[in-house]
Amino acid sequence: MNRSHNFSAGPAVLPFEVLQKAQEELLDYRGTGSSLIELSHRGPEYTEVDLGAREKLKQILGLGDDFEIYFLQGGASTQFSMVPYNFLSGDEQADYILTGSWSKKAFKEAKLFGQANNAFSSEDSNFNRIPTDAELKLAPEARYVHFTSNNTIFGTQFRKEPETAGVPLVCDASSDFLSRPLDIKRYGVLYAGAQKNAGPAGVTIVIIRKDFLATAKTEGVPTILSYATHTGTMFNTPPVFAVYIFNLVLDWLIANGGLEAMDKHNQEKAAILYDEIDRDDFYRGTVLKDSRSLMNVTFRLPSEDLEKEFLAGAKEHRLSGLKGHRSVGGMRASIYNACPKLSVQALVDYMADFRKRKG
Amino acid sequence: MNRSHNFSAGPAVLPFEVLQKAQEELLDYRGTGSSLIELSHRGPEYTEVDLGAREKLKQILGLGDDFEIYFLQGGASTQFSMVPYNFLSGDEQADYILTGSWSKKAFKEAKLFGQANNAFSSEDSNFNRIPTDAELKLAPEARYVHFTSNNTIFGTQFRKEPETAGVPLVCDASSDFLSRPLDIKRYGVLYAGAQKNAGPAGVTIVIIRKDFLATAKTEGVPTILSYATHTGTMFNTPPVFAVYIFNLVLDWLIANGGLEAMDKHNQEKAAILYDEIDRDDFYRGTVLKDSRSLMNVTFRLPSEDLEKEFLAGAKEHRLSGLKGHRSVGGMRASIYNACPKLSVQALVDYMADFRKRKG
Numbered sequence: 001m002n003r004s005h006n007f008s009a010g011p012a013v014l015p016f017e018v019l020q021k022a023q024e025e026l027l028d029y030r031g032t033g034s035s036l037i038e039l040s041h042r043g044p045e046y047t048e049v050d051l052g053a054r055e056k057l058k059q060i061l062g063l064g065d066d067f068e069i070y071f072l073q074g075g076a077s078t079q080f081s082m083v084p085y086n087f088l089s090g091d092e093q094a095d096y097i098l099t100g101s102w103s104k105k106a107f108k109e110a111k112l113f114g115q116a117n118n119a120f121s122s123e124d125s126n127f128n129r130i131p132t133d134a135e136l137k138l139a140p141e142a143r144y145v146h147f148t149s150n151n152t153i154f155g156t157q158f159r160k161e162p163e164t165a166g167v168p169l170v171c172d173a174s175s176d177f178l179s180r181p182l183d184i185k186r187y188g189v190l191y192a193g194a195q196k197n198a199g200p201a202g203v204t205i206v207i208i209r210k211d212f213l214a215t216a217k218t219e220g221v222p223t224i225l226s227y228a229t230h231t232g233t234m235f236n237t238p239p240v241f242a243v244y245i246f247n248l249v250l251d252w253l254i255a256n257g258g259l260e261a262m263d264k265h266n267q268e269k270a271a272i273l274y275d276e277i278d279r280d281d282f283y284r285g286t287v288l289k290d291s292r293s294l295m296n297v298t299f300r301l302p303s304e305d306l307e308k309e310f311l312a313g314a315k316e317h318r319l320s321g322l323k324g325h326r327s328v329g330g331m332r333a334s335i336y337n338a339c340p341k342l343s344v345q346a347l348v349d350y351m352a353d354f355r356k357r358k359g
Numbered sequence: 360m361n362r363s364h365n366f367s368a369g370p371a372v373l374p375f376e377v378l379q380k381a382q383e384e385l386l387d388y389r390g391t392g393s394s395l396i397e398l399s400h401r402g403p404e405y406t407e408v409d410l411g412a413r414e415k416l417k418q419i420l421g422l423g424d425d426f427e428i429y430f431l432q433g434g435a436s437t438q439f440s441m442v443p444y445n446f447l448s449g450d451e452q453a454d455y456i457l458t459g460s461w462s463k464k465a466f467k468e469a470k471l472f473g474q475a476n477n478a479f480s481s482e483d484s485n486f487n488r489i490p491t492d493a494e495l496k497l498a499p500e501a502r503y504v505h506f507t508s509n510n511t512i513f514g515t516q517f518r519k520e521p522e523t524a525g526v527p528l529v530c531d532a533s534s535d536f537l538s539r540p541l542d543i544k545r546y547g548v549l550y551a552g553a554q555k556n557a558g559p560a561g562v563t564i565v566i567i568r569k570d571f572l573a574t575a576k577t578e579g580v581p582t583i584l585s586y587a588t589h590t591g592t593m594f595n596t597p598p599v600f601a602v603y604i605f606n607l608v609l610d611w612l613i614a615n616g617g618l619e620a621m622d623k624h625n626q627e628k629a630a631i632l633y634d635e636i637d638r639d640d641f642y643r644g645t646v647l648k649d650s651r652s653l654m655n656v657t658f659r660l661p662s663e664d665l666e667k668e669f670l671a672g673a674k675e676h677r678l679s680g681l682k683g684h685r686s687v688g689g690m691r692a693s694i695y696n697a698c699p700k701l702s703v704q705a706l707v708d709y710m711a712d713f714r715k716r717k718g
Contacts, residue, residue: 004392008399011599019386019394026382027375033363033677035378037559037604040367040680073432073561074583077595081581109581195596200396202432202561202598222440222468224433236436237554239561240370241600245396318392321399 005343007333008321009152009296010175011195015338018248037241046240049247056250057205060258061184068213070206070230071243076102076174079191079204080109083170085225086216087143087188088114094170095119095142097162100127100151101327102172110146119145126328127154129291133163143215144168144188150176152196153325155298155332156291161186168212176295177205178253179337180263188212194242196295197337199249202242253337262337269335269344270294276348282359283351286328300330307331310354317350319343364702366692367680368511368655369534370554374697377607396600405599408606415609416564419617420543427572429565429589430602435461435533438550438563439468442529444584445575446502446547447473453529454478454501456521459486459510460686461531469505478504485687486513489650492522502574503527503547509535511555512684514657514691515650520545527571535654536564537612538696539622547571553601555654556696558608561601612696621696628694628703629653635707641718642710645687659689661718666690669713676709678702 006013029036029045039045054069063069072078083106088094092114096107098121110116119138120131138145145164150157152175161169161183168188177192184190189208195201208227216227229235253262274292277283277299286298301307307330314322324332335344365372388395388404398404413428422428431437442465447453451473455466457480469475478497479490497504504523509516511534520528520542527547536551543549548567554560567586575586588594612621633651636642636658645657660666666689673681683691694703 002392003387006393006397008393008397008402011396011398011400011596013397014394016386023382023385026385027378028362032679033361034365034367034679035373037370038365038367038372038378039370041370041560043367043680073434073598074437075432075595077583078433081583085581105582109583112579112581193596200600201400201596202601220471222444222471223464224436224440224468236434237369237552237560239432239598239601241559242561242598320391320393321402 002318004318004320005346006320007335007339007343007347009325009332009334010193011201012334012336013338014200014245015249015252018245018252021248022245036244041234041237041240049244050234050238053243053247053250056247056254060178060250060253061182061207063184063207066210067184068208068210068227068231070208070227071238072204072206072230073202073239075193075201075204076172076191077105079172079206080106081112082225082227083146083189083191084110084113084116085221086227087170088116089217091115093117093139093142095136095138095145095167097131097136097145097147098123099130099148099156100154102151102153102174103146103148106146106148106172117142127151127156128286129288130156130158131162136162138164138167140165140167142167144170146170146172148172150293150295152296152334154287154328155293155296156287157293157295159290168209176293178259178262179266179295181259194246196334199246200242202239203246205246249338265341266294266335266337269339269341270297272341272344272348273297273333273335276351280355280359282355286330295334295336297333297335298324298328298330304329306358309358313354314350317346319347319350361677363677363679364705365679366694366698366702366706368684368691368693369552370560371693371695372697373559373604374608374611377604377611380607381604395603400593400596400599408603409593409597412602412606412609415606415613419537419609419612420541420566422543422566425569426543427567427569427586427590429567429586430597431563431565431589432561432598434552434560434563435531435550436464438531438565439465440471441584441586442505442548442550443469443472443475444580445586446529447475448576450474452476452498452501454495454497454504454526456490456495456504456506457482458489458507458515459513461510461512461533462505462507465505465507465531476501486510486515487645487650488647489515489517490521495521497523497526499524499526501526503529505529505531507531509652509654511655511693512686513646514652514655514687515646516652516654518649527568535652537618537621538625538654540618553605555693558605559601561598562605564605624700625653625694625696628698628700629656631700631703631707632656632692632694635710639718641714645689654693654695656692656694657683657687657689663688665717668717672713673709676705678706678709
């Protein structure tokens with residue numbers, strides 16, 4: 001088959017080996033005579049998948065027993081409410097760092113539950129940058145500081161975690177989770193929809209530090225929205241297929257060197273692409289250089305007409321998913337873990353050729 | 360391949376043609392060079408799946424434009440909270456008919472939001488029956504009457520909707536949705552986790568009558584939990600693979616005659632199985648005859664030792680998923696739409712042989 005160069009922002013490219021394995025096992029899961037998606041989630045086959053994914057995630061992130069791991073449903077959008085439902089009430093405060101559409105949505109939900117503070121916003125400049133630590137207005141008594149580690153739409157990314165003087169971080173890591181090492185001890189909650197680096201849409205990975213979890217509300221929270229409900233048990237039927245693919249992606253990640261190797265690989269790919277953008281003024285990055293994302297590379301061309309032409313030509317070269325989000329316009333190349341360097345090279349070749357012809 | 364006779368209560372057997380189609384398309388979705396689970400949910404490929412599933416569901420259920428359809432995440436367990444979050448507050452009342460573990464869970468969540476009434480409970484007799492209309496204690500001013508149309512664990516099923524004197528029905532139809540025709544006009548809300556008759560785990564189908572939706576709360580509800588959020592739009596990334604399989608199951612359902620044909624097929628299968636149970640006293644149904652489920656057939660053997668032996672032997676005959684829920688014990692054969700008559704026949708043959716040897 002002729003595999004496309006897929007730059008979709010999410011759902012996004014998966015390791016081809018993972019898809020092949022899933023295809024191989026789809027009709028008859030390891031001799032059971034059934035597909036895994038036809039088997040009880042309490043049976044031995046899915047239990048092995050679930051426990052396997054947890055163990056591998058612990059290994060990859062260096063997680064000790066001081067963290068809980070949950071495989072939930074409903075995406076980051078559900079976590080926007082679930083976090084403050086569990087951790088914020090009445091006159092308690094939480095600081096929100098606003099670096100894009102998703103953090104704004106999280107901020108809005110928090111206001112329903114307690115006092116959510118705007119600790120920083122780059123909305124005035126169309127979210128084209130990440131704050132420095134000095135710019136953050138943090139409340140020392142905040143229950144947590146919420147940030148979005150990578151902004152899929154705008155193409156910015158925190159280089160490192162914000163400094164919060166010991167206040168636990170709560171992070172929407174949907175679009176750079178598992179793309180690089182992180183200092184997990186600093187997080188009270190890290191949540192991520194799987195559909196970027198981790199798997200297909202349908203499962204949300206939530207990691208919570210136990211001592212932070214111990215401070216969660218226990219009264220008045222709907223059962224399904226209380227994190228404690230999910231501790232040590234499958235409370236309800238999990239999204240079997242999504243967790244299964246996630247587990248295969250973790251196998252692939254370990255076989256390919258873990259987070260250090262991913263980080264190196266991602267830095268190399270991003271460098272190739274940003275170098276091409278910066279070569280002259282034909283292409284133009286949309287965000288400040290020190291805020292650039294290694295996951296979502298956003299850029300414009302000299303005119304909207306040329307952008308249309310660029311996209312049409314890209315399609316002919318089997319380069320797909322390059323159209324930017326409507327709130328930014330232009331191009332966006334999402335180059336998550338499973339995006340091969342080959343695809344980035346193909347894109348850069350096309351960009352160079354397009355510039356030569358049109359520049 | 361040697362396909363097993365799969366009686367799992369859910370996730371459950373799917374039409375083999377559906378699995379074959381999914382396997383065929385898993386690596387390269389219709390010439391795109393990507394898997395569907397790698398493509399944007401806003402792109403043309405997934406949009407076609409989403410719209411297709413909605414159209415087919417309308418056709419199958421005879422739904423007019425007076426209903427909204429949502430494909431959500433989080434299972435029926437999330438709907439337990441979402442329904443009262445939207446439709447119950449303060450001193451408003453809702454009636455709950457308690458016919459099993461799931462209705463009890465729904466009842467518990469409703470109490471967080473308003474006045475939930477126990478309209479009937481068969482818990483005293485371990486949920487072995489469905490109420491008659493005369494037994495229901497309904498409040499005329501109730502916002503809705505909630506019931507669980509089929510009780511997966513206990514093996515009971517409503518023959519028809521309860522009479523509620525015009526009060527809208529809210530139904531957890533997870534385990535018999537799409538297994539028979541229903542009088543959808545009587546429902547304010549019908550919700551169903553897909554993993555029984557409709558598809559794999561990971562998507563919840565919710566159908567709401569628009570005039571009932573118009574009475575929903577609009578203030579103070581977390582965005583993701585407000586039904587209105589999902590009207591006419593994909594608010595967040597849907598569980599692509601689960602909806603894709605659901606769409607293929609709908610194709611299969613239409614090609615096989617729709618709900619009337621499914622009902623006939625399901626009645627025939629259940630009759631074969633209940634006839635074998637009722638042949639003499641060796642097997643014993645666990646629920647009252649007029650409350651028996653066509654989906655989940657629960658029965659006991661003369662002793663727990665014989666039950667263990669029965670299960671071990673069943674495995675050798677590739678009859679799987681027959682162990683009853685721990686709260687009932689014994690056996691449970693789930694015979695959803697996609698369970699072929701061939702499998703039921705294989706089970707009955709085994710049962711007859713086992714009785715001959717041990718009875």
